[in-house]
Amino acid sequence: MTPQSSIWWMVLIKCAVLLLVVITTFAYAMLAERKVMGWMQLRPGPNRVGPWGLLQPAVDAVKLILKEDLTPKTADPLIYRLAPFISLVTAFAVYAVIPFSEPGPGNVWAVGDVNAGILLILAMTSIGVYGISLGGWASGSKYPLLGSVRSTAQLVSYELAMGMSLVGVLILAGTTSLVGIVNSQAKLWFFIPQIVGFIIYVITAVAETNRAPFDLVEADAELVGGFNTEYSGLRFGLFFIAEYINMLTVSCIATLLFLGGWNAVVGLTIVPGIVWFLLKVAFFMFAYIWLRSSFPRIRYDRLMAFGWKVLLPVATLNLIITAAYVAVRG
Amino acid sequence: MTPYAPVAIFAAVAVAAALAFSLLPGLLAQRKPNPEKEKAYECGVEPTSAIAGRFPVKFYLIAMLFVILDVEAASFYPWAVQMHALRMFGLIEMGAFIVVLGIGYAYVWKKRGFEWR
Numbered sequence: 380m381t382p383q384s385s386i387w388w389m390v391l392i393k394c395a396v397l398l399l400v401v402i403t404t405f406a407y408a409m410l411a412e413r414k415v416m417g418w419m420q421l422r423p424g425p426n427r428v429g430p431w432g433l434l435q436p437a438v439d440a441v442k443l444i445l446k447e448d449l450t451p452k453t454a455d456p457l458i459y460r461l462a463p464f465i466s467l468v469t470a471f472a473v474y475a476v477i478p479f480s481e482p483g484p485g486n487v488w489a490v491g492d493v494n495a496g497i498l499l500i501l502a503m504t505s506i507g508v509y510g511i512s513l514g515g516w517a518s519g520s521k522y523p524l525l526g527s528v529r530s531t532a533q534l535v536s537y538e539l540a541m542g543m544s545l546v547g548v549l550i551l552a553g554t555t556s557l558v559g560i561v562n563s564q565a566k567l568w569f570f571i572p573q574i575v576g577f578i579i580y581v582i583t584a585v586a587e588t589n590r591a592p593f594d595l596v597e598a599d600a601e602l603v604g605g606f607n608t609e610y611s612g613l614r615f616g617l618f619f620i621a622e623y624i625n626m627l628t629v630s631c632i633a634t635l636l637f638l639g640g641w642n643a644v645v646g647l648t649i650v651p652g653i654v655w656f657l658l659k660v661a662f663f664m665f666a667y668i669w670l671r672s673s674f675p676r677i678r679y680d681r682l683m684a685f686g687w688k689v690l691l692p693v694a695t696l697n698l699i700i701t702a703a704y705v706a707v708r709g
Numbered sequence: 710m711t712p713y714a715p716v717a718i719f720a721a722v723a724v725a726a727a728l729a730f731s732l733l734p735g736l737l738a739q740r741k742p743n744p745e746k747e748k749a750y751e752c753g754v755e756p757t758s759a760i761a762g763r764f765p766v767k768f769y770l771i772a773m774l775f776v777i778l779d780v781e782a783a784s785f786y787p788w789a790v791q792m793h794a795l796r797m798f799g800l801i802e803m804g805a806f807i808v809v810l811g812i813g814y815a816y817v818w819k820k821r822g823f824e825w826r
Contacts, residue, residue: 390715394722448734464731470721475716489803498786499716524777528764535775542782547791595807608750609778613734617727680825683771687823691778692814698785699807705792 383420394475394490401474402701405623406436412668420670438555445545446612453519454609462517463610463617466510470624473503477631478558488641488653491556496557497549500632501542504587508534510621511596515606526605529679530596534587536686541583543694547576548636548703563642568639577637579690581666584629586686589621590667592674595682630663770822779808 410425410432419485425432450459463511476496478489493499508531515527548569570577586593597605607618632639638659641652677685696703785803792799817823 387714387718390718390780391722392714394719397719397787398722398726437739444733444737446734446738447746448738449746451749453749460731464727467727468723469731472720475719477722491712491720493712518749520751522750524764528768532768532771535779536771537720539775539778539782542779543785546782546785549786550792553790553793555786555790603750612738613730617730620730649719683825684823687774688818695807698789699804700791702792702800702803706796 390490391555397474397490398471401471401624402620402625404627405620405662406440408623408627408664409439410435411664414627414670415665415668419669422521433463437651440616442639443613443616448612448614449609451519451609455517455519458513458517459609462514462612463621464510466507466621467617467624469503469507469510470621470628473500473628475559476500477628477635478561478640479656480651482558492556492558494554494556497545497555497632497636499558500628501545504625505538507621507625508538510618511606514610514618518606518609520609522603522642523606523608526596526608528600529602530589530606530639533589533593533682533686536683537583537690540579540686540690540694541587543691543698544576544579544583545636546694546698547573550698550701550705557635557640559597561635561642564639564642568637568642570637573697574700575636575693577633578698579694580633580637583686583690584633585670586682588625588629590622590626591671592677593682594676595662595679626664626667627660628659633663634659761807769826774817774822778810781806 386608412430413435414424425435428438429436447643450456473646475490476493476499478487479486480497482488482492511534512527514532515523515525515530518524549555551569551572552563554560554563569681596602597607602608607615610618634656641656643650643652643655662673784806788795788799788803797800
């Protein structure tokens, strides 16, 4: 730790600023998605509120806050209110350990530069599943319950393959510190030797964040709105914020673990590391939107079979081959 | 401060922010209660069956498989980080572990545990 970052109120300010940045990024990621999807479908997207619709997120927020907050009579009131809270806290908490740029003298581009960063992130995203499963269960309603058990089964199945796909990176890097992992990619980004792990990670990341084509949780033709059917107003908004922040999180992890984090492309070190980091994250976010407007939803039985019978064994095989390579070549 | 102290501070800020968001609707949202609004969603018709509580047993099967395999997956992490030091010993050690795991996996596959029926 640097002396400057060990004063507690400095850390507090840093935390508050980072949280504001994350929330603002969420707001404009949502607007960007609506805009880009609009263009992909040959329509303008939101363009009424402010220039190019730039004030749309603010208006949406005001609308969600003022909307009536309904709780069904059959719901469990405490857990019903707790579920979106859990989702949001776990989505936020991950950003405590994500480094955004190269640690320099006197500053760390992260709230906490810890030695088990990737483990902390995986633990937090796993806890996030509780938000979805409890939310659907506590609604006391048919469709949310079905949506939430489906989604929980999907999340845990793909979480397994995701965990296994990251082991290859850990073998090559030899550390669980995120800064350490990025530094060990200075010469070669891990998506080249770990191309199989990278592809599996990207697929599972889309499934983990419940995004199209794996958005079975909100399969509107069969399950109405999925686990959040009964939620309204800002409580629905909290799930929504958590979903987008999770998208940002998995984009950040993919950037850090596979795309060299803040390492410059082809030696363009004149551009600061933070810019490279943000560009790579933006690339992943764009890919998310692209996927959503390109692919239809996958069928549920195929989704589960794909996770257990394809992704998991392939990820394990990738792990063994990587380990064998390290064992033989060092 | 230890490296984990800022993480705890950030978690506290995150909890405070999420709590504020959770309490906002109680303060600002309009409230016009109505017995029809408080019903659980049912496509506009009267709810016909008991609602929550039961769901198909196959979801429990997935949950059990997850718990078993995820505990195994967690044990890969410390091994993976030490791989550069363990070399051949680590490979053989983990190979044996994966073979044992693979037998269980093959058994579940043969019993059609991965099939969605």
